[in-house]
Amino acid sequence: MTWWRSRSLRAKLLLASLLVQVLMLGLLVTNSLRISGQALQERVELYNAELLILFNAALAAPLAERDYATLNEILAEVQQTAGVSYLVLSERNGQRVAAAGWSAEQALPVARTGLDFANARGDVLDQSVVVRLNGMPYGTLAYGLSIEHLSRARTHLLQQSLVIGLAGVALSVLLLSVLAYFLTRHLDRLSAASQRVVEGDFSVRLPQEAGDEVGQLTRAFNRMSEAVQERIAALSASEARFHAIANYTYAWESWFDEQGRLLWVNPSVVNVTGYTPAECMVMADFPTCLAEPGDRLALEHALQDALQGRGERFEFRVRHRNGLLVWVAMYSQIIFGPRQDKMGVRTSMIDITQRRAAEQALQVALVDLKVADESRRHHLASLEEERARLLALLGAMNLGILFVTADNQVKYYNPTFLRIWMISDEINLVGKSANEVLAYSGNQLARPDHFSRHLLEVLETHEMSSSFEIALSDGRVVTQLSYPVRDADARFIGRLWIYEDVTRERQTAEQLIYLAERDALTGLFNRRRFEDELARFLKDSDRHRRQGALLFFDLDEFKYINDTFGHRAGDSVLIRVAGEVGALTRKNEVFSRLGGDEFGVLMPDASEEDAIHLAERIVRAVSQIPLRLEGQNLRLTTSLGIAHYPKDAGNAEELVAHADAAMYQAKEAG
Template sequence: MLTKDGREIPIDDSAAPIRTDAGDIQGFVLVFRDVSERRQREKEQQRLLAILEETTDFVSIADAQGRTLYLNRAARNMLGLDEAEAQLDYSIPQGHPPEMARKMMEEVLPTAARTGIWSGETVLLHRDGRRIPVHQVVIAHKGNGGQVEYYSTIARDLTELKQSQAKERLAAKILESISEGIIVTDTNDIIVSTNPAFTAITGYSEEEAVGKRPSQLLSPDIDPARIENMWAVLRQTGQWRGELVSRRKNGEVYYEELSISAVKDESGVVTHYVGVQKDITERKKLEKQIQFMAYHDALTGLPNRIFFTDRLKQAIAAAKRNGQRLAVLFLDLDRFKFINDTLGHSIGDTLLKQAADRLAQCVRESDTVSRLGGDEFIILLYPIDGPAGAAQAAEKILAAFADPFELEGKAYTLSPSIGISLFPDDGDQVDRLIRHADTAMYQAKEKRNAYQFFRAGMNALTAERPTLENDLRRG
């Protein structure tokens, strides 16, 4: 029907004849009823059913006597039923082993009817006899008179979660609440619905989110090209999965794993998109921590030998291209072994950390200080102004170690012995530069608290020592 102001509204109409006493039709009575609200409710129901069909959780609806009215796709799969069988005369007891069926009818449903909800672990029965452990929530829906009209159930398969302790911890979190946030948008990418987990993750209530685009709320700085690519994949395949850096309502940045699926109506036309988001910030932090540990010394936090050799390799390549020079300083702490053996490893570890801090303060941001192990450190100076620049850096280190180390009210003196090799003078390969700096360090150690440049002929003096390059390869 078209209203006076031009609006179209859906209606139901009916007509009845008006007859005279003689039975002749004199006219008609037309009755029109606005069904806009009913149509809206039907659309909401269709949208909800579409979402329920896409969820991986078991969802069912049963009447007050336990007869099944609806099973979603996940529920039909868990029970081993096809869609046609699910629409036949099926009841709650049939979906459980005998002992659990009795519990459902004698305990679970009565408890839900009395308190409104029941939650706990149950067992479903597949048609092939397999028992499926699930966490199940049963909600009783009552009419105005207080009588139960129907029960709705949601259940999650716990089979895999029970296979390991880690999965049990994950199961416990899932049992407390569904942690994934859900965002439903229309085909124009406008949010029409969210769930409580979305609010918990982002800080935005559903009222604040509805009517806006997800990118407006969560990813205002995202590259528009990536948004366009995401929509291109969605339109082509109906699905998109990826990781995003998003922002909560309070401004905090977090990482999320987002999976988006298209929801289609009966005719195959896309009506909505459902996004499932998972906060993976802690996982990202752990990945960064693991990566850091792989390339850094656990005690001092300095780069380790793997990091150093890679950095030196890059510096050599850059120095060759640019016609520059670099220096490798191999450093050993005099008397450290005596202090460590007599005062204990705790004191020794603390001194190593303080020594690492002093070394880091002696170099530029472009340089690299690394701990190889024990009391041995190695430093890359790049770029460097030849021997003079390397000598200046070594003297700065000696001066930094001139002051005693304070620990638990006592002063400890440590001095470094430093060996120096230069590129390209002493070699143009990683192993050769490190070996020559190591060799020069042992010459400096004869004087203690000194530095020594590598010179040809030094190798003969240290020929009996195991080469560091073998240790580096093993490390």
């Protein structure tokens, strides 16, 4: 006190002012650091809370599905853009499944329960959170929240404050009385700006009017505000990404508080209900008010169960804005905050109208199938009755019936078939090859080679065969017809063979036909039959647009033989010529005696080369007939004419006339 009393008032004022200034500067810097620190602490906590929601929303579904590739992509993107130093995701058993910014072999630091900067490991706050889906934990996410910029800003602010304080103390000795007013004004403005920062206005900047300590403090404040604004912008961008993830989902997502009040709904609600999120937010009792009246009570109970954490899949009907009914499946999940405090329930509504329609269509199809099955059984019973009647009919028929499959296996035969072929009824032919059937026959074929050729021709095609006569060694004649059997899709499934013993009928018919159409001397077709065949030939050629030929020939020495050796010798010559030439003609060619020594050969579907070739063979065969009459060796020659259809004629008369004229031209030419 003696020393204080001995000092001058100026010194006392200066010392008192200096003391007050020091105290004021200390309090001001401390208050600024406290306010800015509190603001930063609150922003970090808010940002961390938003990150927890983002982590749970983005990682729960892929983790539950074990989509590790997607988890690594999400962690890498968050680590690069969200201000997180590292992220490590582990399953419930502790196995790491995804990581970003952290080595897989390096042990994780101990996670802190709070966000106090004092607990920071350097510039990183180590945190961890349980990832849940539908209330069930699926893993743990350990991450490091980077506070490097915040720590740097705080350190820089502290350093600047200390420099300003020390400089203020030094300069206050000389300039305190002069600068008191200015210092007070600047400090007031700085305090007001700090308050605006506390209130959330991070865009505030102080004009830098001087380069003194107050100016330095102003610049430090501006830098601090700019750093805080950048962090808040990063938090806003992260929040925007969260909304992008939440808003653009396939499902209609909603968030209800613990009292069941709607807090948020994403735009997908428009696709299901036709109402916008803004309209849904003002609806009372949402979403029960949109449900069908018959489903509302059950929906209320389902929502209450969801709020209690007992929610299960629930399906109900929603009346769309356009009046249509939409089937919806609701899934729910409790939402927890960063401190595991219950924040409400999240529901996901998925449109299942198409699936329900498919289920109903399936039920209708099952009913139709049962009806069809009953109809099939009734139809099978009717078919069995028809089959019994058909078997009785086939058994009573006088025709031999043989059914074979597509691979030529016997499927059915009737008793008449066994009787015609003289096969014992004790032998079961079903399942045997049709080629083996005749081996069981008690009779033999008169012309096996002829029958084999016909059989091969029939089997080579799937068309109906013409009637074929089979001569048996016992003299009987059996006709054979074959019809292809096809299913409803026109696929070939076998063949029907029909046999009839026509021995008596054939004998009588052959006698009558022979007498009416055959030449009595040579056995060849007579002129009447030739004219019928010629008319048929022209008709078939016109229908199928085919060509053909007519050959006329006579014997040059026949009149000499008749006049010299008699008609008996002439008849024997005609018989010899008919036999030789008949062996040269094909099955479809008609060889006829037209009268006297004049013969004709009708060649259907024959080219000019075919006709010339046959003509040459006939001339050569006739000339090679050995003929000796009454000790004389004679050599026969013939004159032959050819007419081509339709090249040389348009009808039967013109064709015959052209062939006859060609024959006489050949005779005159020698």
